[in-house]
Amino acid sequence: MKTQPDVIKVQEPQEGQGTAVKIVFFGDSITESCRNHMDGNDLGVGYVKIAAGKLRLLYPDTKFCFLNRGNGGERTAELLQRVERDVVAEKPDHVVLEVGINDVWCRFARGEEVTPEAFRSNYTALVDAISATGAKLYLLQPFALKMGDKQRFRPFLNTFNAIIREIAAERALPLIPVDEVFMGLTQDIDPAQFATDGVHPTHRGCRYIADMLIKELKKCLQ
Numbered sequence: 001m002k003t004q005p006d007v008i009k010v011q012e013p014q015e016g017q018g019t020a021v022k023i024v025f026f027g028d029s030i031t032e033s034c035r036n037h038m039d040g041n042d043l044g045v046g047y048v049k050i051a052a053g054k055l056r057l058l059y060p061d062t063k064f065c066f067l068n069r070g071n072g073g074e075r076t077a078e079l080l081q082r083v084e085r086d087v088v089a090e091k092p093d094h095v096v097l098e099v100g101i102n103d104v105w106c107r108f109a110r111g112e113e114v115t116p117e118a119f120r121s122n123y124t125a126l127v128d129a130i131s132a133t134g135a136k137l138y139l140l141q142p143f144a145l146k147m148g149d150k151q152r153f154r155p156f157l158n159t160f161n162a163i164i165r166e167i168a169a170e171r172a173l174p175l176i177p178v179d180e181v182f183m184g185l186t187q188d189i190d191p192a193q194f195a196t197d198g199v200h201p202t203h204r205g206c207r208y209i210a211d212m213l214i215k216e217l218k219k220c221l222q
Helices: 047-058 076-086 101-109 116-131 148-171 178-185 203-217
Strands: 021-027 064-070 094-098 136-140
Touching (some): 021 047, 047 064, 116 148
Parallel strands (some): 021 064, 021 094, 094 136
């Protein structure tokens, strides 16, 4: 999927409104979820929008600034190229990092291998760049369900998710175990309930992701 031109405008809090809690969602198409790249405030239609809506209801006295910085088709390498512009420069309070499935997908779609060593290096560099801002960082697992040709992703995804889990443990970072939860749920429920094609979540899937994320965010929000 081609990356669209990025944002044109972002609405900052009005004078006198105080400082908002800024949360940046940084990732690939799972995060992007049809967002309008011409509007910096558009959150798309996926887990980002759902999480933002629920947080506003849970914390009615808190001013939030939510930014969706997901770009479809991107890998860890592409996120590294724009992390300074789309995350660091925003001076966020919280960052949700969601990336990895395209590092697997490109092997089959483009014949481009991302080795475990390259993935670890890229992911670690992303974590380092974001952590240096002082923001609270949350790692969201990439996932793939047993649908169609996505089953061939599993060995490579397992390796990458193991790396993410190791990095989370080393840095004491919250890990949202989306892949593990969905794999458990789909033992008894049709995977199509949670993903349209094995990797892009349905509305129900997005709600699960949002709820898992909010559970972690609530530990840090007042």
